[in-house]
């Protein structure tokens with residue numbers, strides 16, 4: 001079995017030197033155990049936090065351990081009555097091509113699921129995050145303006161499409177004209193602004209001619225700076241992620257803007273709330289899954305994957321995602337089904 005272990009903690013963007021690709025012998029299967037063959041590995045921004053030992057809501061991966069991550073696997077061999085050979089499961093076995101588990105925490109996906117990798121994206125953690133953050137914290141109302149960045153990624157694309165279903169005006173923010181065109185033409189956003197444009201802030205202001213009622217925060221940095229002055233009184237800001245900062249090694253340059261931020265929150269009575277999806281909403285997965293299943297069946301939600309092949313390309317694919325070279329949900333195909 002091949003596995004990618006964390007060998008040192010990255011300073012800034014992770015590099016190949018921070019990881020080691022190892023080949024290990026798998027022990028024989030014991031009673032109660034299942035051997036899983038990884039087909040798809042999910043790459044998600046939160047993994048950058050796990051590579052670091054800075055204090056966070058979850059413990060870091062220890063040096064020498066296999067990098068964590070959600071996977072969709074097939075049962076290769078089973079000595080556990082609950083699992084049959086060949087069936088698909090959603091697991092959390094990390095960056096490796098085989099894993100042995102006792103079956104605890106596996107979600108069964110059946111013998112022939114239509115789109116097994118969707119369990120890592122639109123039907124899984126990112127889709128669930130979009131749904132709860134937008135609907136529970138954002139509370140979008142018909143006719144309101146919703147802005148979301150990383151607009152073609154699994155969270156942002158889903159946020160915008162759900163906001164459209166709820167009758168909102170949706171303005172996306174994405175890197176580059178191809179992604180912006182996709183957000184408008186395929187995802188049905190009303191507009192999408194390229195954050196790399198020199199006049200990004202002006203374009204955003206023009207697109208949000210009635211201000212912003214909900215800003216679903218995925219990125220922070222320059223995008224938030226442009227959004228803040230446009231927020232309306234009683235705006236809601238679900239604070240989901242700050243991916244522009246994940247590789248940062250120092251505080252941002254320029255004057256301290258904290259006083260201005262707090263002044264805006266106060267005078268405009270803005271509600272900004274962070275959340276960690278499974279900690280805060282773990283018991284509401286079924287509610288999400290029911291709605292999302294229906295929206296997919298009705299063609300109301302479009303979903304795009306960015307599929308990379310081979311465990312040896314995992315680190316590169318992870319870095320590409322953090323800096324925006326992905327176009328859709330990043331998934332590594334580790335083995336053929």
Ligand code: NDP
Pocket residue numbers: 044045046125126129149150151152153154155156173174175176179195218219221223239240241242243244275276277278321322323324325326328329330
């Ligand atoms: P994506 O696949 O959308 O990847 C991240 C994207 O962020 C990039 O593709 C890029 O898109 C954008 N980006 C990167 N740097 C910048 C920058 N400097 N300025 C503007 N945009 C930038 O990721 P996900 O959909 O998986 O995740 C989106 C966010 O949701 C992340 O912040 C993640 O941490 C968070 N999250 C939070 C959870 C929670 O429980 N709170 C759970 C799951 C996700 P582009 O090229 O368009 O700029």
